Structure formats: C-alpha cells, structure tokens
Amino acid sequence: MEGKMHRSLFSQLDDLDYAIANALQENARLPFTQIAKDLDVTEKTVRMRVQQMQEEGVLSLVGVVNPVKVGLNVQVYIQIAVEACKLDDVVAALNEIYEARLVVLTSGEYQLIIQVLLRDYDELSEFLMTKLNKIDGITKVNVINMLKVIKSRFKFIR
Template sequence: MKLEKNCIDSQELSGMDREIALMLQKNARMPFTRIAEILGVSERTIRMRVAQMQESGILSLVGVINPIKVGLNVQTFVLLAAEQHSLEEVVAQLKEMDEVRFVVLITGEYQIFAEVMTRSYEDLSQWIIQKLNKIEGIQKTNVMPVLKKMKSSYNFVK
C-alpha cells in the first residue's frame, strides 16, 4: 500500500491504536462500545487507549465546521514577506485577527503563510485595507482567494 506524504505509517501506532484511530477518523462519534465490539476488547480498553492517544497529542476529537455553512464564503491564502526583525511581531498581530485561521512560518521568498476566511470579497478587501496593510514590517504580500476547493482531507492515518 502506497502512503501519502505526511500520513502516519501504521508502524508508528500499535495495531490496536491504529485501528481505533482509523475508525474515529471515519466517524469521530462512533461509540467506544461499538469499537470494542469490532476489535474484540473491552470498552474500558478503548476508553483508555483513546485517552492515551489524546494525552500524547496523537488524537484530537473535534467537530469540523463547514465554513460556508456559517457564512464564511471566501477562503484566501496570503503569503507575506517581512523584515527579519519584525517577523515575530507580524505573526503576533496576525494571530490576533479573527479572520486569520492558520499561520505558519515557511521558507523561500515569503516567510509567512496565512489562511484567511471572510464572509465576502468586500470583507476581504476591508480586511486587507484596514488590518493587513497597517501591520508594520511587511515588505510584500501575495493575496490568493480560493476559486474552488478541489480536495480537503483530514485522513492522516492510512
């Protein structure tokens, strides 16, 4: 079986933990009693294994909200080049903005990548003018609204 890049190899999780993770990845609301029944172990064992995976940071059980269904219709990727001495302050300001959902440091021509969600293109324009352009230390940006999402996956265990 060919694994996608950045997927956890089955060797990194024990057999049972891998099976539990696969089931919860497909249906995070699957009852532990059902998982225990499928794997032939006690519900207590499943509860303990899930708790261990959560404590170790391997597993998080969260609800994934469809942004469009809550009115966030415009997804935008933003690349930012910043002055080296301003990098941490630029990131700190981006992290405080409600519109910014994701921020990482990257290599290359730009040092920062951010994902921004807004209700409309007008809101995106206002965010750029009223917030982004006021951050000192940004040398240049590349603002890329998403035209069409082609793939979105949360399946990291294969």
C-alpha cells in the same frame, strides 16, 4: 500487505492505537463499545487508549464546520514577506487576528502564509486595509483566491 505498508508510516502507534484511530477517523461518533466489539477488546481499553492519544496530541475529536455553509464565502491564502528582524512581531500580531485561521512559516520569497475566511470581498478589502496593512514589518503580500475546493480530507491513516 498493503495495510502493513501504510501502517509502517505510523510507527509511533501500536496496532491497537492505530486501529482505534482509524475507526474514529472514519466516524468520530462511533461508540467506544462498537469499536471494542470490532477489535475484540474491552470498552475501557478503547476509552483509555483514546484518552491517552488525546493527551499526547495524537488524536483530536472535533467537529469540522463547512465555512461556505456558515456564510464564509471568501477563502484566501495570503503570502506575506516580512523584514527579518520583525518576523516574531508579525507572527504575534497575526496570532491575534481572528480572521487568520492558519499561520504558517515557509521558505522562499514569502516567510509566512495565512489562510483567511471572510463573508465577502468587502470584508476582504476591509481586512487588508485595516488589519493586515497596519502590521509593522510586512513588506509585501500576495493574495491567492481559493476559487473552488476540489479535494479536502481529514483522513491521514488507512
């Protein structure tokens, strides 16, 4: 019963797509032959379903890098308040900045939130002074330091 209740949250996926996505979510390197065996379908069926889900943007098979392990020790979220008439320009400028790995439109006092990953606080200061503060239309920023990641997961279905 519990599985069906959770399954209903993903009504755009049929049972087979759901089962394949769930298996790959647990282990993206799981061979299609093993998934096919577990689900009692052909490997070709699994391969075609995965390809279709990828083409539709439902499923992405990517490697996730641990930022701390590659030297990106400073992770911050920055709330950004923007002049209303400059929002599109600010978004375009942020999209060009490599360090801004996430740009989100929000409601409230700050129209945007970005996530930035950097090596150290010197790089953060440099980023704020030479990149973010040079963008016309930004009226106020609030830098939020991520002190410790307590939970991080990429599993959405169960």
